Amino acid sequence: MDRDDSVNAELGKKRLYQVVALRIARMIEAHANDPSWRLPSERELAEELQVSRPSIREAVIALEMRGLVEVRGRAGIEILPQRSNQISFDAINTDIGPGPFELLQARLAVESGAAAIAAQRANSYDLMRLEDSISRMHAEGASLLHNEKNDREFHMTIAHMTGNAIIVSIMEALWAQRDASRMWKKIQEHIHAEAVRPLWVGDHHAILSAMKLRNGDAAFKAMARHINNVSEELLQADERSRLAAQKD
Numbered sequence: 001m002d003r004d005d006s007v008n009a010e011l012g013k014k015r016l017y018q019v020v021a022l023r024i025a026r027m028i029e030a031h032a033n034d035p036s037w038r039l040p041s042e043r044e045l046a047e048e049l050q051v052s053r054p055s056i057r058e059a060v061i062a063l064e065m066r067g068l069v070e071v072r073g074r075a076g077i078e079i080l081p082q083r084s085n086q087i088s089f090d091a092i093n094t095d096i097g098p099g100p101f102e103l104l105q106a107r108l109a110v111e112s113g114a115a116a117i118a119a120q121r122a123n124s125y126d127l128m129r130l131e132d133s134i135s136r137m138h139a140e141g142a143s144l145l146h147n148e149k150n151d152r153e154f155h156m157t158i159a160h161m162t163g164n165a166i167i168v169s170i171m172e173a174l175w176a177q178r179d180a181s182r183m184w185k186k187i188q189e190h191i192h193a194e195a196v197r198p199l200w201v202g203d204h205h206a207i208l209s210a211m212k213l214r215n216g217d218a219a220f221k222a223m224a225r226h227i228n229n230v231s232e233e234l235l236q237a238d239e240r241s242r243l244a245a246q247k248d
Contacts, residue, residue: 017058039077058099112224118161119219
C-alpha cells in the first residue's frame, strides 16, 4: 500500500497496525485532560496518519481488544474514559498476530497466481470438487461457520490443483494463521452472514467459470476480485453492523 510508506521507517519487526495503534494511543494520551476533544473518524485518521483505511481499522480493532476504545456507529470511535489516563503502551505494542487485512493482502498475492495455474491444469474431477463446495455453500444458508469450512475447502482445492507443494504449504499456513487470528475473530463479530453470503458465493461461481474455460487470466482476475470484495465487505459490513446496533 503506497500510502503506508511514510511509516515504513518505524516498522522494524512490528506489524503496521501496531505502529498505527501506538500513534493513536499517543494522540489519546496527549488529549487526556481535554474533555471536548474527540478522536477523529477512521477516514480522518487515515488522512492524518497517511496510512490506508484497512490499516486504521486493524489498529482500532487492536485498541478495542485492549479496552481503550469502542467504535459506536455514527458516534465514531469513543475513548473509554476509565482507560484514557492509564494507557499501557507495552500492551499495545504486543504483537497479537496478523490483522485481517494483512492476511487478505497475502492471500491476494498468493491465491490469484495459484488460480491462474490451477485453471490451466484443471480436470473434470477438480471441477466437480469445486462445484460440490459451492453447492454446500448454498445448502448451508447463512451459517458463517459452515460457509467458512466450505470456503476453505474450495480454496485449498485450487491450491492442490496447481500441483505445486510449495503453494499448498503457503496456503495451509495462511489459513492456519487466519484460524488463530484473534483480530479476525473480533471483526467477525460484526459480520452479518446473510448480507455478505450472496456476493461471496457469486464470486466463487465466477472463479469456477474461469476454471471450466481453462482460462488462467480470467481465473487470476476472478480470484483477485473475490479477495478484494472480501476486504471491502469486511470494512463495509462491519460499519453497517455497528450502525444497526446503535439504532436498536
